[in-house]
Amino acid sequence: MIAEALLYAATVPMTQKAHRKFIRYSVNLWSRANRCSRQWADHEANTRQAILSAMAACKQRRTAVVLGSGLLRDVPIRELAAAFDTVVLIDLVHIATVRLKMRKKIYRNVRLIERDLSGYDELADGKAPEPLGFLRNVPYLDFVVSANLLSQIGRGVGRRFEAERERMPDDTAEQLIAAHLSGLARMPFKSCLVTDVSYAVIDCNGKPHEEADLMHGAKVPDAQASWAWPVVPTGEESPDYQVIHQVIAAY
Ligand SMILES: C[S@@+](CC[C@H](N)C(=O)[O-])C[C@H]1O[C@@H](n2cnc3c(N)ncnc32)[C@H](O)[C@@H]1O
Numbered sequence: 001m002i003a004e005a006l007l008y009a010a011t012v013p014m015t016q017k018a019h020r021k022f023i024r025y026s027v028n029l030w031s032r033a034n035r036c037s038r039q040w041a042d043h044e045a046n047t048r049q050a051i052l053s054a055m056a057a058c059k060q061r062r063t064a065v066v067l068g069s070g071l072l073r074d075v076p077i078r079e080l081a082a083a084f085d086t087v088v089l090i091d092l093v094h095i096a097t098v099r100l101k102m103r104k105k106i107y108r109n110v111r112l113i114e115r116d117l118s119g120y121d122e123l124a125d126g127k128a129p130e131p132l133g134f135l136r137n138v139p140y141l142d143f144v145v146s147a148n149l150l151s152q153i154g155r156g157v158g159r160r161f162e163a164e165r166e167r168m169p170d171d172t173a174e175q176l177i178a179a180h181l182s183g184l185a186r187m188p189f190k191s192c193l194v195t196d197v198s199y200a201v202i203d204c205n206g207k208p209h210e211e212a213d214l215m216h217g218a219k220v221p222d223a224q225a226s227w228a229w230p231v232v233p234t235g236e237e238s239p240d241y242q243v244i245h246q247v248i249a250a251y
Contacts (some may be wrong), residue, residue, distance in 0.1 A: 011026070011027070022092040026092075029070065033071060039233040040073075040229065047249070050225055051075065051076055051080075053224070055080070058190050061083050061084045063087075063143075064084040064088070064143040065138060067090050067117055071095065074148055075089075082106075086109050088111045088112075092117075094112045099112065117180070118153045118157055123169070123176065124167065124168060129175060130179060132179075132180060132187070133183065141189050142189055143190050143192075146184060146192070150195040150215070151197070151245075153176060154176075154214055192251040193249070193250045194247065198215075198246045199231070199245045204239075204240055220250065221250040223249060228246060228247070229244065229246075231244070231245045
């Protein structure tokens with residue numbers, strides 16, 4: 001708890017006022033990722049490998065953008081920084097430890113941007129959401145990675161949607177997830193999508209009790225790889241169940 005409180009306090013002054021309410025989610029993620037590091041290791045290695053495989057197909061390596069860079073646990077940042085002229089990391093929050101790490105000499109070409117990538121505000125204004133439209137203005141963009149972000153957009157949107165149900169369309173989460181997918185597919189850069197697409201709550205006899213589509217019905221592209229990610233291993237929340245997410249990588 002002390003480490004979490006210190007990380008929180010160090011991150012607040014480095015974060016835009018509008019995004020400070022999201023710091024607790026990043027600190028919670030940091031805490032759970034540390035506690036579950038053994039069970040998450042394969043998922044993180046698989047994600048890094050998918051990004052490196054996609055990167056290998058990039059003929060030009062000028063600018064790379066990572067969407068949902070978060071704690072940089074599943075992002076091969078050292079290799080990206082070595083391969084590209086510029087690497088741009090985008091997330092709602094960059095925690096203090098990530099900001100400090102990026103001050104090292106080998107990361108001199110890495111930029112950090114805080115941005116809401118959901119497109120929720122555009123949709124709330126009655127516009128067709130284009131959450132990745134801003135990428136058109138990124139000079140010399142050759143590679144875009146969506147790094148275990150998309151299901152989190154669905155979850156974050158879900159929280160806001162419940163509070164603002166009357167003014168938002170019923171299919172808000174599906175529209176925003178579909179807009180992210182079409183933004184990645186339509187633009188003239190190489191992309192790598194890694195996302196968890198579903199989850200199941202499984203009891204100690206291996207019986208599934210609750211399953212959900214994290215893409216809210218939006219159609220994901222064909223995957224080059226897929227794997228299971230024990231987001232909540234047995235013992236993390238209860239000795240009686242675990243929560244397993246299915247992850248895909250498409251590039
Ligand atoms: C599961 S984490 C991804 C892990 C990260 N790639 C890593 O290596 O640690 C999801 C990330 O998405 C970010 N995120 C969630 N909703 C977002 C939004 N609307 N806009 C930008 N980032 C968002 C969270 O802050 C978090 O860092």
